[in-house]
Amino acid sequence: MLSVWLRAIRIKFLLASVIAVSLGLSLSWYAGHSIDIFHAMLTFVGVISLHASVDLLNDYWDFKRGIDTKTKRTTMSGGTGVLPEGLLQPKSVYLVGIGFLILGAIIGIYFVTIFGITIGLILGFAILSVYFYSTKIVNWGLAEVFVTIKGALIIIGTYFIQTQNIDDFTILAGIVVGILSSLVLFVTSIPDHDVDKEKGRRTLIIIFGKSNAVKTFLIFPILVYGIIIYGVVSGLFPIYSLIVLLAKPFLILALLHLKDLEKSENIIISSMTNTIYFSRIAGALFIISFLIGF
Numbered sequence: 001m002l003s004v005w006l007r008a009i010r011i012k013f014l015l016a017s018v019i020a021v022s023l024g025l026s027l028s029w030y031a032g033h034s035i036d037i038f039h040a041m042l043t044f045v046g047v048i049s050l051h052a053s054v055d056l057l058n059d060y061w062d063f064k065r066g067i068d069t070k071t072k073r074t075t076m077s078g079g080t081g082v083l084p085e086g087l088l089q090p091k092s093v094y095l096v097g098i099g100f101l102i103l104g105a106i107i108g109i110y111f112v113t114i115f116g117i118t119i120g121l122i123l124g125f126a127i128l129s130v131y132f133y134s135t136k137i138v139n140w141g142l143a144e145v146f147v148t149i150k151g152a153l154i155i156i157g158t159y160f161i162q163t164q165n166i167d168d169f170t171i172l173a174g175i176v177v178g179i180l181s182s183l184v185l186f187v188t189s190i191p192d193h194d195v196d197k198e199k200g201r202r203t204l205i206i207i208f209g210k211s212n213a214v215k216t217f218l219i220f221p222i223l224v225y226g227i228i229i230y231g232v233v234s235g236l237f238p239i240y241s242l243i244v245l246l247a248k249p250f251l252i253l254a255l256l257h258l259k260d261l262e263k264s265e266n267i268i269i270s271s272m273t274n275t276i277y278f279s280r281i282a283g284a285l286f287i288i289s290f291l292i293g294f
Contacts, residue, residue: 008059008082008093009052009100016181017051018044019283020151023177023290024158027170030238030290033163039111043158046107049100054130056097059083060090061134067199072191101130111161118166122157126150141202143189144182151178169236176227176286180279183220187254187275191268214258221251224282238293244285250278 021044025035063083082088108123129137129146137146152174159170189196189203190213197206208216228244231237257271 004082004087005096008056008080008088008096010055010080013055013184014048014051015280016151016184016283017047017154019280019287020154020174020177020181021047021158023173023283023287024155024170025162026287026290027155027159027173028162030293031159031163031165031167036162039161040158042107042110043161046104046111047154047158049107050104050126050130053097053100053104054133055080056093056100057131058134060094060097063090063093065199067192067195067201101127104130115161115164118160119157122153122160125153138196138201138203141204141207144185144204147182147185148175148178151181169231172227172231172236173286173290176224177283179220179224179227180283183217183224184272184276184279186217186220187258187272190272214255217255217258221278228286238289240289240293241286243289244282246285247278247282250274250281254278 021040024043025040028035059080059082083090083093105123105127108119108126112120112123129150133143133146137143152171155174155177156166156170160166186204190205190210193203193205193210196203204216205213225245228237228241232239232241251274254271254274257267257274260267
């Protein structure tokens with residue numbers, strides 16, 4: 001049963017939140033602040049809880065709307081399959097999703113009582129976004145924007161908890177990791193295009209069309225590398241941040257496979273896999289750059 005629940009919360013995708021919190025902590029270290037270990041651990045638990053909540057609620061609502069019963073599931077897309085396969089009951093998934101949301105909220109409220117309104121605003125955005133992601137945000141065509149903002153706010157919030165400051169380089173670094181996460185969402189939504197469109201969703205691949213998949217894909221890495229280069233040139237980021245360029249081979253592979261989108265299902269799976277590798281490795285290298293930059 002534990003393995004089923006781990007599948008339901010998409011354990012491998014939680015790494016995005018781990019990277020985001022880790023970057024916030026590395027930025028704090030880079031800025032010369034000592035790390036409060038207890039608050040760092042609480043931040044990890046709170047953020048991962050909110051991430052697990054949005055995944056569980058997404059599975060619940062996609063099942064209720066009939067999306068997951070129509071999509072062809074892959075290892076990277078189409079939902080977790082635990083509800084269509086009858087491995088878990090919809091009510092249980094919903095309640096556990098709400099439970100994770102409450103846990104994340106409780107931890108957030110603890111930080112609000114200590115650090116004030118700034119964390120309160122971030123927490124409020126997080127709670128509303130998590131709950132309405134699958135029912136409103138995706139329908140409005142804002143899923144990728146939400147993920148970018150969410151990623152940035154995790155880093156800003158983590159940094160603020162450690163330093164009680166918000167700096168320009170923190171916001172820029174947060175946007176970088178937010179875009180990397182959003183790129184994964186964009187690619188993994190491609191196989192679900194037809195069913196999502198039928199059920200009223202408006203992901204970027206639906207808005208811009210499959211024929212423009214490569215052009216739309218390119219927007220994300222161009223923004224990522226553009227921000228990093230600007231950060232290095234302006235002195236906001238250490239020159240070591242350029243090591244993120246080492247992740248480019250996975251980006252190139254993802255693009256090459258995406259160009260052959262119509263050839264076979266395995267092509268898009270390869271593109272999704274390499275996109276995830278690119279996103280996670282680029283995020284990890286970005287974290288390392290601030291640690292060695294210190």
